[in-house]
Amino acid sequence: MSSENIATTHHQNEEVAWQGGHSPFNVSYGKLMMWYFLLSDAFTFASLLISYGALRFSSPTWADPNKVFSAFPGMGHREVPLGFVSLMTFILILSSVFVVLAVIEGHRNNKQGVMKWMFGGILGGAAFLGCQAWEWTHLIHEGMNIWANPFGPQAFGMLFFLITGFHGFHVFSGVCLNIWAFVNTANGEFGSRNNGYEMIEKVGLYWHFVDLVWVFVFLAFYLL
Amino acid sequence: MGQHILDDTEYRSQVRAVWRATLWLTIITIIEVGAAVLWYELYPTGNRFLLNSFFIGASLLKAYFIVAEFMHVKYETRALTISILAPTMFFIWFIIAFLMEGESWGAMRTWLGI
Numbered sequence: 001m002s003s004e005n006i007a008t009t010h011h012q013n014e015e016v017a018w019q020g021g022h023s024p025f026n027v028s029y030g031k032l033m034m035w036y037f038l039l040s041d042a043f044t045f046a047s048l049l050i051s052y053g054a055l056r057f058s059s060p061t062w063a064d065p066n067k068v069f070s071a072f073p074g075m076g077h078r079e080v081p082l083g084f085v086s087l088m089t090f091i092l093i094l095s096s097v098f099v100v101l102a103v104i105e106g107h108r109n110n111k112q113g114v115m116k117w118m119f120g121g122i123l124g125g126a127a128f129l130g131c132q133a134w135e136w137t138h139l140i141h142e143g144m145n146i147w148a149n150p151f152g153p154q155a156f157g158m159l160f161f162l163i164t165g166f167h168g169f170h171v172f173s174g175v176c177l178n179i180w181a182f183v184n185t186a187n188g189e190f191g192s193r194n195n196g197y198e199m200i201e202k203v204g205l206y207w208h209f210v211d212l213v214w215v216f217v218f219l220a221f222y223l224l
Numbered sequence: 225m226g227q228h229i230l231d232d233t234e235y236r237s238q239v240r241a242v243w244r245a246t247l248w249l250t251i252i253t254i255i256e257v258g259a260a261v262l263w264y265e266l267y268p269t270g271n272r273f274l275l276n277s278f279f280i281g282a283s284l285l286k287a288y289f290i291v292a293e294f295m296h297v298k299y300e301t302r303a304l305t306i307s308i309l310a311p312t313m314f315f316i317w318f319i320i321a322f323l324m325e326g327e328s329w330g331a332m333r334t335w336l337g338i
Contacts, residue, residue: 017303025300025307026300026301035304039311042312053328060334067321069248090253093246093250100293100294107235209295219279224279
């Protein structure tokens with residue numbers, strides 16, 4: 001078939017697609033609803049991060065991230081500006097990659113492959129949470145909490161714990177979903193379903209969204 | 225939706241695309257952190273307008289790689305992509321309105337002492 005023919009067929013299909021009978025988006029109901037949930041969640045995170053921006057613009061001074069986030073576990077008082085948070089970012093990106101690979105293995109009905117990469121994704125998520133626990137503990141020891149902040153305005157500490165906490169809660173629930181998907185894969189539940197491993201895709205979408213939000217949390221708190 | 229089993233060629237090209245996106249995400253993050261630390265060492269009190277613009281652009285590029293490749297939007301139908309991305313246009317208003325609001329609070333604090 002020539003490329004022109006393919007284009008015509010595609011065009012006709014697009015018109016027929018909206019006349020009922022099947023999904024014009026070519027995705028299942030579950031995946032579409034996961035997308036719309038994530039869209040609404042994106043607005044929740046945006047409202048938090050934009051509040052951070054508004055309060056920062058209203059404040060004559062602000063905390064310097066290079067000073068606040070300069071500790072690294074096991075390095076004592078040596079200053080490593082942004083070192084630890086870069087490691088956390090890398091862990092979360094890798095974890096996201098592992099889950100994409102699990103989704104691809106799911107498209108091949110390869111149960112062992114899905115389990116292997118999903119396990120990697122769970123480990124990455126757990127490692128990220130561990131890092132965040134260390135960072136929070138360290139900053140609380142330094143005297144930063146939701147009422148006080150030795151590095152600058154109180155709003156900085158408050159928003160830091162609120163926003164990274166809300167993100168951490170998403171990471172935590174994502175890890176729980178990944179564990180659930182891992183167990184169900186191991187039990188052979190998805191292998192026997194009509195839509196196969198589609199649940200891995202839906203859980204995966206949520207997990208990548210957590211990574212996506214981290215890009216902007218990282219931007220707002222650590223870079224700008 | 226019917227299941228589509230990947231053949232070897234599709235499988236290999238998808239895996240390669242994922243690792244390529246990973247490489248980009250890693251490189252962009254390293255450049256961002258490098259720029260932040262270098263700027264802090266060289267010009268701790270300099271004007272950050274260009275640096276911040278770079279950070280925002282680089283983060284949007286990272287977001288593109290995550291959404292397009294990891295979340296698979298690049299391979300979805302046009303209609304679905306528009307239905308997901310069009311509502312995010314509200315962010316433009318959202319950001320401008322609230323940053324202006326913050327600026328105005330700041331001005332009231334500084335000039336009026338409220």
